[in-house]
Amino acid sequence: MFTISFTQPSTAVPGIVGQSRDAGPVGVVFLHGWRRDRGDWSRVIGMLGDQLSVLTLDLPGFGDSLEPVVPIDTGGYAQAVANVIRDWRYQAQVQRVVIVGHSFGGRVAIELAGSIAPDLVDAVVLIGVPILRPRGHTASPIGYRSVRALAGLGVLSQDRLERARRRYGSEDYRNARGVMREIFVRVVAEEHLESFSTIACPIRMLWGSLDGACPVALAQQAAQANSAAVLEVLDGVHHLVPLEDPQSIADLITAIVDGS
DSSP states (O other), X not given: OEEEEEOOSSSSOOOEEEEEEOOSSEEEEEEOOTTOOGGGGHHHHHTSOTTSEEEEEEOTTSTTSOOOSSOOOHHHHHHHHHHHHHHHHHHHTOOEEEEEEETHHHXXXXXXXXXXXXXXXSEEEEESOOOSOOTTOOSOOHHHHHHHHHHHTTSXXXXXXXXXXXXXXXXXXXXXXXXXXXXXXXXXXXXXXXXXXXXXXXXXXXXXXXXXXXXXHHHXXXXXXXXXXXXXXXXXXXXXXXXXXXXXXXXXXXHHHHTO
16 A cells, blocks of 8 residues: 545545555445544455455544534534545546445445445445444533533633533544644434435444444434345444454455455
8 A cells, every 4th residue: 555645625624544455346435433543444444355355444534634614513524535546546447346334434334335425435334333323422410511601601710611621522632732622522312224225325324332332222213214225234243443453444344345
């Protein structure tokens, strides 16, 4: 593989860095999760045959790719990725594309295949993707809501508000800064069932049975919204399937490419 940098025409996303292996008419595009990078897919790619073209991307704000200039939502990420895939398909003469998305990357894959650029996608693999929002976990803790209200009235400082955010927020929220924190807040508020239900190409869903970030029950519920979706559950596997069970991902991709 060799490293490539893509310059986006959009002023919101200055560029995406990735790696490309141009080896044949069937290509696989890998999209990583939040706070991850393209390195998550190295073991999976090593288990695939060398007859497949491969594109791995660092999504904007992660790995070697620059942060977006302004806050964007998942649709904005999907548009940026679509621009890259379109150029890559032309340059590498790729005729069929399988999109593989883990967690946040799967959100991007759904919007890409469902609404942004369905013409670019021939099959989708979704791994531990929050298609639906968990119910009953949307309200902020009362302690944080109180601090936020007092800060809004000027009673408490912005520093005090930030400490409360870091105390009550998720690990991903606490580790995000600036524009990436604004993007994270937008992303976690999204649901993708509508776009998921409109995907016309084959959808394979691969889930760890012990996934605590995106429980299997939500995947089962989402799968019912599209007759093209097939869910497979991996016993004893958690959320980071690309690291825990890369062989299952590679086997699934091979089966899709072979038409089985």
